[in-house]
Amino acid sequence: MSNKAxxxxxxxxxxxxxxxxxxxxxxxxxxxxxxxxxxxxxxxMDDLKGLLRWVxxxxxxxxxxxxxxxxxxxxxxxxxxxxxxxxAVICRNGVFGQRMxxxxxxxxxRAVVVDDDWGxxxxxxxxxxxxxxxxxxxxxAFVHAETSTGAQSDGQALAELARRYDxxxxxxxxxxxxxxxxxxxxxxxxxxxxxxxxCLSAPPGLSPVTVSDAAAEHIRQRxxxxxxxxxxFRLVMNYWGSEGxxxxxxxxxxxALYGLHEALLALHEEGLEAAWDRHARLSxxxxxxxxxxxxxxxxxxxxxxxxxxxxxxxxxxxxxAARLALLREDGIEIGAGLGPLAGSVWRIGLMGESCRAESxxxxxxxxxxxxxxxxxxxx
Ligand SMILES: *Cc1c(COP(=O)(O)O)cnc(C)c1O
Numbered sequence: 001m002s003n004k005a006x007x008x009x010x011x012x013x014x015x016x017x018x019x020x021x022x023x024x025x026x027x028x029x030x031x032x033x034x035x036x037x038x039x040x041x042x043x044x045m046d047d048l049k050g051l052l053r054w055v056x057x058x059x060x061x062x063x064x065x066x067x068x069x070x071x072x073x074x075x076x077x078x079x080x081x082x083x084x085x086x087x088a089v090i091c092r093n094g095v096f097g098q099r100m101x102x103x104x105x106x107x108x109x110r111a112v113v114v115d116d117d118w119g120x121x122x123x124x125x126x127x128x129x130x131x132x133x134x135x136x137x138x139x140x141a142f143v144h145a146e147t148s149t150g151a152q153s154d155g156q157a158l159a160e161l162a163r164r165y166d167x168x169x170x171x172x173x174x175x176x177x178x179x180x181x182x183x184x185x186x187x188x189x190x191x192x193x194x195x196x197x198x199c200l201s202a203p204p205g206l207s208p209v210t211v212s213d214a215a216a217e218h219i220r221q222r223x224x225x226x227x228x229x230x231x232x233f234r235l236v237m238n239y240w241g242s243e244g245x246x247x248x249x250x251x252x253x254x255x256a257l258y259g260l261h262e263a264l265l266a267l268h269e270e271g272l273e274a275a276w277d278r279h280a281r282l283s284x285x286x287x288x289x290x291x292x293x294x295x296x297x298x299x300x301x302x303x304x305x306x307x308x309x310x311x312x313x314x315x316x317x318x319x320x321a322a323r324l325a326l327l328r329e330d331g332i333e334i335g336a337g338l339g340p341l342a343g344s345v346w347r348i349g350l351m352g353e354s355c356r357a358e359s360x361x362x363x364x365x366x367x368x369x370x371x372x373x374x375x376x377x378x379x
Pocket of ligand 1: 017069070071072074096143145146147148172174175195197204205
């Protein structure tokens, strides 16, 4: 044990999350803690819900931050939308699709899995074939932006298929929200969850969730109580729900919510379309530089995420040593490969605050040095 305060080093966070947090957002988190049932805090909660509806592009009443990281939002959606014995079609093209399968099975429901290669988008044709053969399915779940590989799937097409085959749709938009278009209402997505630490660039630990009226009704009609008391949306709704009728459920992470609110304000000032455009432009710039260094992308360009760029580690390079050198010498964190991709890819994030022209340049130069190529090649 040391009796010194912890002073984190300055890092440029260019991995799969967390991303850098702007000073104004950190400052917001340092404002005085007030009671979570204080009338002023309740007004703040309403304002925050409005900002979340704005960023999700939805008018869903049930839109709120779950007190927990993205994984908590994921679990909250599954435990509310499924009951033991239900069947869900789950699209799996990376780590987070696999996590969905495990959650579904743990709650006693059946997962019918549609597999696609790691590094590719979900194939809507395969999903349609599976939905046709699985009329008992009540839910279709997919990851919009697979952070383990850098592949983006077609959220609109998948939500449409769910509707056509009489299923609710659940979309993981942890990495897409704020970085690439997410259109909850116009795509007709029934439930979605995100995270604060990717393209929203707020501190980790909160999971914005939105649920359509149809999905909320489905939850109200459950035959069995939600197995998780903490995540039961019917109870949480009384806390985050309509004005003036709030009752204690759990103590909201007050200061973390200040941070999320400020991060959403910053995004609102920039404009959502402008933020999407910034991610697209700078990722194209990064691609030009990395390909100029001779690196190859894992995901075909048409399916690749601007905010998560996955490149193959050249045979001649020691993956772990290279990442450690980037961290120690350049203060840059990039992500390692996960699962079957461990050791063979780097995941370079351009998320939210970390998605800046200077970051692209700094990172490409540092990688150029690691590859022992002249830095001029990155220009
Ligand atoms: C990061 C991530 C999660 C999990 O979020 P945590 O905050 O790490 O729990 C879920 N899904 C996707 C696609 C992610 O990128």
